[in-house]
Amino acid sequence: MGIQFRIIVLIGGLGLVLFVFNLVRKRKLRETYSLLWLLTGFVLLFLSIFQDLFWDRFSRLIGIDYPPSALFLIGMGFLFLIVLHYSVALSRLSEQNKELTQEFTILKDEFERLKTKIDGER
Amino acid sequence: MKKVLIIIPAYNEQANISRVIHRIRAVVPDGDILVVDDGSMDATPGIARESGCIVLSLPYNLGYGGALQTGFKYAYKNHYDIVVQMDADGQHDPSCIKDLICALDEGGYDVIIGSRFLGKGDYKTSLIRRVGMLLFGAVASLVIRQRVSDPTSGFQAINSRVIRFFSKGDHYPVDYPDTDVVILLKRAGFRVSEVPVKMHPRASGKGIHDNILGPIFYIFKMFLSILVVLCRKLPKTATDERRKEYKTIDYRL
Numbered sequence: 001m002g003i004q005f006r007i008i009v010l011i012g013g014l015g016l017v018l019f020v021f022n023l024v025r026k027r028k029l030r031e032t033y034s035l036l037w038l039l040t041g042f043v044l045l046f047l048s049i050f051q052d053l054f055w056d057r058f059s060r061l062i063g064i065d066y067p068p069s070a071l072f073l074i075g076m077g078f079l080f081l082i083v084l085h086y087s088v089a090l091s092r093l094s095e096q097n098k099e100l101t102q103e104f105t106i107l108k109d110e111f112e113r114l115k116t117k118i119d120g121e122r
Numbered sequence: 123m124k125k126v127l128i129i130i131p132a133y134n135e136q137a138n139i140s141r142v143i144h145r146i147r148a149v150v151p152d153g154d155i156l157v158v159d160d161g162s163m164d165a166t167p168g169i170a171r172e173s174g175c176i177v178l179s180l181p182y183n184l185g186y187g188g189a190l191q192t193g194f195k196y197a198y199k200n201h202y203d204i205v206v207q208m209d210a211d212g213q214h215d216p217s218c219i220k221d222l223i224c225a226l227d228e229g230g231y232d233v234i235i236g237s238r239f240l241g242k243g244d245y246k247t248s249l250i251r252r253v254g255m256l257l258f259g260a261v262a263s264l265v266i267r268q269r270v271s272d273p274t275s276g277f278q279a280i281n282s283r284v285i286r287f288f289s290k291g292d293h294y295p296v297d298y299p300d301t302d303v304v305i306l307l308k309r310a311g312f313r314v315s316e317v318p319v320k321m322h323p324r325a326s327g328k329g330i331h332d333n334i335l336g337p338i339f340y341i342f343k344m345f346l347s348i349l350v351v352l353c354r355k356l357p358k359t360a361t362d363e364r365r366k367e368y369k370t371i372d373y374r375l
Contacts, residue, residue, distance in 0.1 A: 024346070025353050027292055031346050035339075038346070099181040 005068060006048045013044030036085055040078040047071065124203040126153035126223065129193030131186055132210035133160040136169055143173045145216040146208070156196060157210070160189040166210075186276075187296040191288060198289040206279045211324050214277040215243070218319035222279035225317045232312040234279045235304070236319030237272035243320030250337070258301045258344065265352065266308040270316070273301040277319055284312055293354075295347055298340055302347035309351060 020037045023029040047054065051067075059070045128146055132139055143155060157170035161183035170177045178192055190207060197205045204223060208214045218236055225234045238245040239255075247255075255274055262270040280288075287310065288294050295302055307314050 021350075021353075024350050027354075031295075031343055031350065032297060035342055035346065096182050103181045 006051060009044055009048035009071065013041045013046075013048060016041035016044065033085075033089070036078070036082045040075070040082065043074065043078065047074070123152075124227070125201065126150065126204045126206065127193075127197045127200075127202040128153055128155045128206045128208055128219070129158065129190060129197065130155065130175075130208050130210045131158045131160055131189035131193065132162060132166050132170070133183065133186075133189075134162045134164045134166060135210040136162075136164040136166050138212045139166055139210050140169050140173060142208070142210055142212050142216075143170065143175055145212075146219065149216045149219050150206075153206075154202075156193055158189040158193050160184055160186075185296060187294065187299040190276075190299065191294050191296065194285055194288040194294075197285050201282075202285065203282050204279060205285050207276055209276055213321050213324060215320040215322065218242070218277070218317075219279075221317050221319065222277070225315065226279045226281060229315060230313065231315045232281050232284050233307055233314045235270075235272065235275050235314065235316045236277035236279075236321075237275055237316040238319060238321040239271045240316060240318035242318035243322075245321045246323065254337070254341070261348065262301045262304055265305055265348070266314075268308070268314070270301075270304060272316065273304060275319075276300075277321070287312070297343060301344055302351050305348055306351045 017038055020029065020034050020041065024031055024034045059065070059067050062070065062073070064070045064073070128150065130139075130142065135142075139157065143157070146153075146155060155175040157167070157175045157177050159167040159170065159177055159179040161180050167177050167179050176196075178196060180189060180192065184192070193207075194205065204226060206219055206222060208216075208219075214236070222234045222236055225231065255272070258273040259270050262273045284307065287307075293306060304314065
């Protein structure tokens, strides 16, 4: 991996970590959802700094000749994880939404009936 | 006479809840007990209602922080003066409730945290948990410049200003409100203190950190929360003099 590429990855990783941290700080992103993003950023950072220790060994292990391809693979791998995490979170939110909708509907009916009763007693 | 509300978030605690409620009533007969049923699938809400408590049943499981905050919102809406947080599993000894309330009233504090490591009783826990608590306690103590011996204690008493603070806005952590809340309270200008209390090991059932990934996630999330609390702008709270006082302190780590 050339030095220019390493610098780009370093800046990218650092930028990601700082940007995500700032989003959490401003309350735009919840801590729970930021953890995977921060991990991704740190891994990118780590790889750009310590490329010599891992790179050739890792690339050879998974059978890739062109090291930047391995980096893209790792980046994509993390993206898959993040998107999967979001699918799980979405599922949970859908379930909660359903519960709220159902409770609300029943509550609304009880409320209407109560209101009619009170209006009737006036 | 101050209006006291004891908030007990409960999730599937049918084995323990009845005993806990009765023990609390024996100690604080004039206080109200609110059980926040966090989407329990068992008989917890029914048992609590039969024991004469106020029961709020959440439509689904929100987690400990979410359930507790529901209690805070209820306390705020109903003008309670003091809230005592307690666990539904019987770990917190009700005999110490009066200690918490007295320290709050007489000591002029906003928050009293019951610490199990200040001499009263002798609480034994797994090594990993003890190390974790020591670590977070050290971090918290360093950051708020005040000794924090039990950073994860859920046995606390808070006054009406803190009740309001927890009810409004989005700064109360919903996941695992522990150490980051202590730091948040100090940053917001509240007066925090600890008081020795007695705690027992869990009687039965499952705890919150029982799966494998749980503790790892908890540690990372807590460190991140602490970091974020330190870097955030001070929330609008307490009194303005105290906010000004805090602005002059340099928080660069």
